[in-house]
Amino acid sequence: MRNAEKYTHVSYLEHEGKYKGIWSWLLSTDHKKIGLLYLYSIAFFFVVAAILGLLLRLELIAPGPTIMDAQMYNGVFTLHGIIMVFIVVIPGLGAVFGNFFLPIMIGAKDVAFPRLNLLSWYIFIIGALLGVASQFAGDGPPDTGWTFYVPYSAESATNVIFALTAAFVLGFSSILTGINFIVTIHRMRAPGMGWFKMPLFPWSLYATAWIQVLATPIVGITLLMVIAERTLNIGFFDPALGGDPLLFQHLFWIYSHPAVYIMILPAMGVVTEIFPTFSQKPVFGYGAIVISSLAIAFVGYFVWGHHMFTTGISYWSRWFFSFLTFIVAIPSAIKVFNWISTMYGGSIDLKPPLLYAISFIFLFMIGGFTGLTLGALATNVHLHDTSFVVAHFHYIIFGGMGFAFFAGIHYWYPKMYGRMYNIKLANIAWGVLFTGFNLLYFPLFIIGLQGMPRRYFDYLPQFHAGHFISTIGAIILVIGIFMMMYNLIYYRHRGPVAPSNPWKGVTLEWQIESPPTHENFDVIPEIKNPPYLFKKEPQT
Amino acid sequence: MDEHKPHISSYLSHARVLTALLFLTLITVLLTWIDLGVFTIAVTLLVASVKATIVLTWFMHLKFESAFTRWIVIGTFALFVLILIVTFVDYFFR
Amino acid sequence: MTNSSSHAHPVDNEAGKLGMWLFLFTEFFLFGGLFLVYAVFRAKFSDGFHTGANDLNAMIGTINTVVLLVSSMTVAMAITAIQKGSNQKAILFLVATILLALVFMINKYFEWAHKIELHLFPGSEALQTLERGELLFFSLYYMMTGLHALHVIIGLTLLIICIFQIKAGNTHKGQYLLLENSGLYWHLVDLIWIFLFPLLYLLT
Structure with a gap:
């Protein structure tokens, strides 16, 4: 790896450093290989958790117990939540595409601390395995939900400590990745790439990384306190010992609300890359997008209380959090306007990445507007803890982050593997996914409005129709996911060789060959122009 | 270097x-x-x-570091103080 | 955090230092969560916290404060020494720092041992009989000083590694990032204590 000899056009996939075979992956400090390691592990856990989600839906296909009992249902939705939130969605985009493309897009050969980067992946795997182990070790799978609310999490007889530790360890991995990205962006941009010549995906990662660094430790210590509560009777959160359960909710959401922005900001960054490329037009309002990313990251710190409106927090506190929740919608809306304006008048090429990106806007808008419904104090009382909330955050997290992830993988796939997937099949899979998604989650809004509580394994007959449609949607959605994955996996080796710039993109990753060489660039490029200058545009 | x-x-x-x-x-x-x-x-x-x-x-050595380092240190403390204040908006008015 | 050299890059000390500062922020927020809990309970149960703080030995606390402050100076001096090229002096200062850290930990051990003798430890029955504020105070006391002690141990380990690195010739006048970052970490341990000391021992 330290050899000075020039590797001309040996792709990173074939490149072997000091280690051979499987070790050239497991011990590689190449940011691209680490990105793929994350991709494969996250994809694996995504499939596991998606199947768990399907099981939950199957249970709800008819009233009364169908395929599992109540306790098992609690365990399954807890595991579904822990895997999806802590293992899949929070690291997701940043660890996969951030690792792979951040250095390339800013014209660097690697991240600032490559070995630390590999360490983060190992810590991630340890955390993930602990999460899985919580299902089998000790006294039964945890049943607290991924939020670990006390006092129940302090009293539940199930194996909560493993799950808490898993979340703690995963948080640590997330922190290290965040540190790595901030330093990389500060120190390793190519010569000439000033802050405002940087593409927008790195910008979104920058905003995200700050949240990762400055918010994750709070949940770390909170989880440690719950562990201490369970093992040592320490009593911070247990009312019987003088503690305050609401304090746990404060501490938990101080991290976990910004965590939503850890999920969604990189997603916004990905689609911001896709719209200019498939419209062949410079992104509209570059500065506004940058500032809105930073604004979301900052304001996002101070809205955590909107998860607690019905818990009896003070009037002024509710007022404040509700107000800021509305404020944080503004930068998000600015971005939506910018994406649409980017497409306006462009020569639009409706390829799979753009399809996913457009559906991202659609689903994200539904999620966003229902978020305002929940952020308003009066309606929140009615909707709190109903399946309306479940539908809302799945529209944001799956419809937002998930679809952006799919958009990203379809966008960058030819760059990552040097092959092209079947575009027709990708379009069909998108159609199935999109249909299944809306069938699955939209009915939950309606039955939520009618009063269907979340996390219940049984329900009144009046909700049957909604649940039934929703379960059908879940089945279609899972079929869509498997079609998409089949397409990506099958054509990994069999697809036609992709040109180095199939979408006529202009950011740096499209200027190098596909797949990139081990060192990305033979010569570090010198940046003279702002990003997103397309040839047809008059150069200024 | x-x-x-x-x-x-x-x-x-x-x-x-x-x-x-x-x-x-x-x-x-x-x-x-x-x-x-x-x-x-x-x-x-x-x-x-x-x-x-x-x-x-x-x-x-903050005195001899870049202005940026100084600002992020100040910003981090300020963020913590803000979080503290916002939490107390709940506890003081309950 | 000295991992900056993978490909053909020269070691980027600024990057290493920036990375360390960011890491310190996460440590600060880790304690920040506990400070938040402290603040809330102090506001709620100020009487219990007063009696709780009265039970702690302010003398041990003061001694430990002085010890940590002095150790902060010696580690800063070790960096000065390495910058001036006198490795022997640097090692001496580091040894002094480590000894001071050990004094701190021994003090802590006696303090905790004494409390445990009085059956004031988390989960003990004597503690459960106390009123809520005092109970929470002691829980916080153990949690905060315990986490702090853990950081002392980590810092101690880092300083010992520094000594070996100086001896091995990897840390010297031209390249002392590891020592500098370990020093930063050690100062953080001191910084946290600067707040813990009055909050736990003095506010009676």
Whole structure:
């Protein structure tokens, strides 16, 4: 790896450093290989958790117990939540595409601390395995939900400590990745790439990384306190010992609300890359997008209380959090306007990445507007803890982050593997996914409005129709996911060789060959122009 | 390799900083003998903050770091204080 | 955090230092969560916290404060020494720092041992009989000083590694990032204590 000899056009996939075979992956400090390691592990856990989600839906296909009992249902939705939130969605985009493309897009050969980067992946795997182990070790799978609310999490007889530790360890991995990205962006941009010549995906990662660094430790210590509560009777959160359960909710959401922005900001960054490329037009309002990313990251710190409106927090506190929740919608809306304006008048090429990106806007808008419904104090009382909330955050997290992830993988796939997937099949899979998604989650809004509580394994007959449609949607959605994955996996080796710039993109990753060489660039490029200058545009 | 020559603090300057810190420690301890009522916490925290600033500025070389590093340190403390205040919007008015 | 050299890059000390500062922020927020809990309970149960703080030995606390402050100076001096090229002096200062850290830990051990003798430890029955504020105070006391002690141990380990690195010739006048970052970490341990000390021992 330290050899000075020039590797001309040996792709990173074939490149072997000091280690051979499987070790050239497991011990590689190449940011691209680490990105793929994350991709494969996250994809694996995504499939596991998606199947768990399907099981939950199957249970709800008819009233009364169908395929599992109540306790098992609690365990399954807890595991579904822990895997999806802590293992899949929070690291997701940043660890996969951030690792792979951040250095390339800013014209660097690697991240600032490559070995630390590999360490983060190992810590991630340890955390993930602990999460899985919580299902089998000790006294039964945890049943607290991924939020670990006390006092129940302090009293539940199930194996909560493993799950808490898993979340703690995963948080640590997330922190290290965040540190790595901030330093990389500060120190390793190519010569000439000033802050405002940087593409927008790195910008979104920058905003995200700050949240990762400055918010994750709070949940770390909170989880440690719950562990201490369970093992040592320490009593911070247990009312019987003088503690305050609401304090746990404060501490938990101080991290976990910004965590939503850890999920969604990189997603916004990905689609911001896709719209200019498939419209062949410079992104509209570059500065506004940058500032809105930073604004979301900052304001996002101070809205955590909107998860607690019905818990009896003070009037002024509710007022404040509700107000800021509305404020944080503004930068998000600015971005939506910018994406649409980017497409306006462009020569639009409706390829799979753009399809996913457009559906991202659609689903994200539904999620966003229902978020305002929940952020308003009066309606929140009615909707709190109903399946309306479940539908809302799945529209944001799956419809937002998930679809952006799919958009990203379809966008960058030819760059990552040097092959092209079947575009027709990708379009069909998108159609199935999109249909299944809306069938699955939209009915939950309606039955939520009618009063269907979340996390219940049984329900009144009046909700049957909604649940039934929703379960059908879940089945279609899972079929869509498997079609998409089949397409990506099958054509990994069999697809036609992709040109180095199939979408006529202009950011740096499209200027190098596909797949990139081990060192990305033979010569570090010198940046003279702002990003997103397309040839047809008059150069200024 | 290095963008600027690192600043080398003298042994004497470190000793001076320590003296200041010990002096402030003495003050906080002595303050416990005086009843300041509601201001006790405020004054104690103020002294602790002054001490922390001294450690950050000289021992941790912030004085000789880039302005950016100084700002992120200030920003991090400010963020924590803001989170504290926002939490207390709940606890004070409940 | 000295991992900056993978490909053909020269070691980027600024990057290493920035990375360390960011890491310190996460440590600060880790304690920040506990400070938040402290603040809330102090506001709620100020009487219990007063009696609780009265039970702690302010003398041990003061001694430990002085010890940590002095150790902060010696580690800063070790950096000065290495910058001036006198490795032997640097090692001496580091040894002094480590000894001071050990004094701190021994003090802590006696303090905790004494409390445990009085059956005031988390989960003990004596503690459960106390009123809520005092109970919470002691829980916080153990949690905060315990986490702090853990950081002392980590810092101690880092300083010992520094000594070996100086001896091995990897840390010297031209390249002392590891020592500098370990120093930063050690100062953080001191910084946290600067706040813990008055909050736990003095506010009676």
